[in-house]
Amino acid sequence: MKKSITLFFLLTFISILSSQSTIRQKTLVQKDSIKKSKLALESQDKKIDSLNNVLSVFKPFKREAHASYYADKFNGRKTTSGRKFDNNKYTAAHKKLSFGTKVRITNEKNGKWVIVEITDRGPFVKSREIDLSKRAYMDITSNKGSGGMLVTIEIITK
Structure with a gap:
């Protein structure tokens, strides 16, 4: 009888300990899932915000236009608009479009696009x-070594 009572208490004690560790594990899992869901919501918000900045009307300007890029020697020089040129910003030079015009440039080969502001005259x-x-x-x-590509130019109007 003493053995059965001792065994009963021992099993009860073990079950209590295991249930507490299970509860701890569950709370840890819940905390982790909450953190992940908050991160997921934050990243979704960022995506939505970036889309809202781009949602505009795109007026086609020219298809199959040949685009190139500025040489590094122009970095830091003044542009025709008077602003200092920076090769790390999203800017462009066009012969006729007015300064400050935002345009979407789409690579016709792979569909990738960027939005740039016209700040200079040329090419x-x-x-x-x-x-x-x-x-x-x-x-x-699509080819980092090339010096030119065919693009579609669209003017952004709001």
């Missing part, structure tokens, strides 16, 4: 339509 080569900053160009190109 001064007849076969080219638009000069992009190096960062904008590298974001949409």
Whole structure:
């Protein structure tokens, strides 16, 4: 009888300990899942915000336009608009579009696009339509070693 009572208390004690550890594990899992869901919501908000910044009307300007990018030697020089050129920003040069115009440039080969602001005049080569900053160009190109690509230019209107 003493053995059975001792065994009963021992089993009860073990079950209490195991249930407490299970409860701890469950609470840890719940805390982790809460953290993950908060992170998921935050990343979704960022995606939605970035989409809201882009939602505009795109007016087609030119298809199959030849685009190139600025050489590094122009970095830091003044543009025609008076602003300092930075090859790490999303800017472009166009012969006719007014300064401050935002345009969406889409690579026709792979569908990637960027939005740039016109801050300069050029390019001064007849076969080219638009000069992009190096960062904008590298974001949409399919061949990082090439110096030009065919793009579609769309003017952003609100």
